Amino acid sequence: MLSKKQARALFLGGTVVTFLIFIGLTVFSLSKAQDQTNREDITESVVRGKLIWEKNNCMGCHSIFGEGAYYAPELTKVVERRGEPLIKAILMSESPWNPKGRKMVAYGMTEEEANDVIAFFKWAGNVDLNGFERIVSPLAKERLSNQN
């Protein structure tokens, strides 16, 4: 049977080896050649949009790339689904948007702020998510047209 010493060697050895592989894979998958996010498209407006997204904890109700909360819709590809004017109206509204009986916080954003958030959504909508972008609900237009 395994001795305590061997058990410790398994622990230390396994940890070091898998950790090194993990670092290697991290470097590889974040390298420029493997980019799936169109890094060059991250404009200042996109960055400002991301900051607004964080400052208001939008992720506390919604999700993006499938991450966040489950109270409100996934927002990857939301611009394609809902269109810019509607999203802008929701973000700039002074009273809570209340679709089908569930309230969103009324942010009353300025037009510039709303534009930045939309720029962030547009960038996110173009990221290659290994197929998740086609699953995310409500269905992306793309998938609807494929089915019909």
Add this chain to the structure above:
Amino acid sequence: MKYKTQKIAYYFWALSILLLVLQITYGFIMGFARIGMEGLHEIIPFNTARATHTNLLVVWLLSGFMGAAYYIIPEEAQRDLVKPKLAFLQLISLALVGVTAIVGYHLNWWEGRKFLEIPRPLDWLVVVNVLLFLGLILVTLFTGKRKTTTALVLSMGLFFAALLYLPGMIQFDSQTMDSFFRWWVVHLWVEGVWELIMGGILSFLLIKLTGVDREVIEKWLYVIVGLTFLSGILGTGHHYYYIGVNKIWLIIGGIFSMLEPLAFMAMALFAVNMYRKGEKNHPNKIALYWTLGAAIISFIGAGLLGMAHTLPQVNLYTHGTLVTAMHGHLAFWGAYGMIVLAIMSYALPNLTGRKRYDTSGSRLAYWLSNIGMLGMTLAFGVAGVAQVYLERRYGMDFMDVQNEIKVHFAVLIILATLFATGITFYVIEFFKYGLPNDEALDMNLD
């Protein structure tokens, strides 16, 4: 207790208990919001309730772990804690940072990054606080008479948990990068270093409660934490499937995260076997219940329910749905909630000298909270599976689906009430023990 300074543990646990009660309150706020009762929307919108709920969870668990370390390390190292006054300072600062963060969430002061909502300026205070904690624990350990495997594994877990907090503080312009490194904190905590903390506490409890030889128990501890890292580090890949990084993670993450349940299975088998082998008939039965319960429920919640959606083919449809919430609840409860409640149940009689081992209140606490939580898991699960089919497979609109599954949240609230009743019994039992005192010195049954 054996050393006077172990009493500090009590105060960390009292804070822990308080935050647990608050956490549950915010859980109810969300539960009611989900069945259309959004009366608090103007003051506590859903995102505030959620950030508060999950952050209170993390802080009560951390405070529980810290209490466990202040209790276990002196006993294992066979010396009093160095500088106990500083430990109190650390407790107070922890409470202050926690309260500031929670109040901030109600005033729109946060950084919306799931689980890491604490704003960066406060992060630095967390870092200082944790450094102080680690300093006290490590100096005590390394100037002590013994350095046991149990103490080393526990301290290593705490040390790496602190280190892994740092990647979460880096600022990125890309959502993909943000998410990538957020998992270095969230995943590598719960499916990595926190398992070391859990393993250390579990091993301490089994040594005390079953009387099985330390050498045997600690050998298995190494096997368990070995399995944890072997699978858990590369298992991080199960969060990289669909965030905009290379497809290689679908293979790596899929294979290694499928192996992660092994560590939890080993933990469950280990605990049950040590219990069977043990000849000691320790009178603190309820502590034994919590200990075995933690090992078993964590295998179900983290191991089995984690495995259920960890393959990329499945996760493609379940990613970011209530299926995740189902797993999150039972995993956190079984692995970390229950182990913290186990060490408290074990230590309270020793700290206070009151041998209230097997009261009906403590048994009600155990059974009601566990049955309640299993029921809640089921309710989340049914809602989640329905959501996956209606929304992701058949393409129904998000809000139409939410209205379809509302009824499961009514069920959830009923079961959450059962759970909360159990916790209420636990809290009453906790405070019935009274304060820790020096008369309890050397009254341990061990």
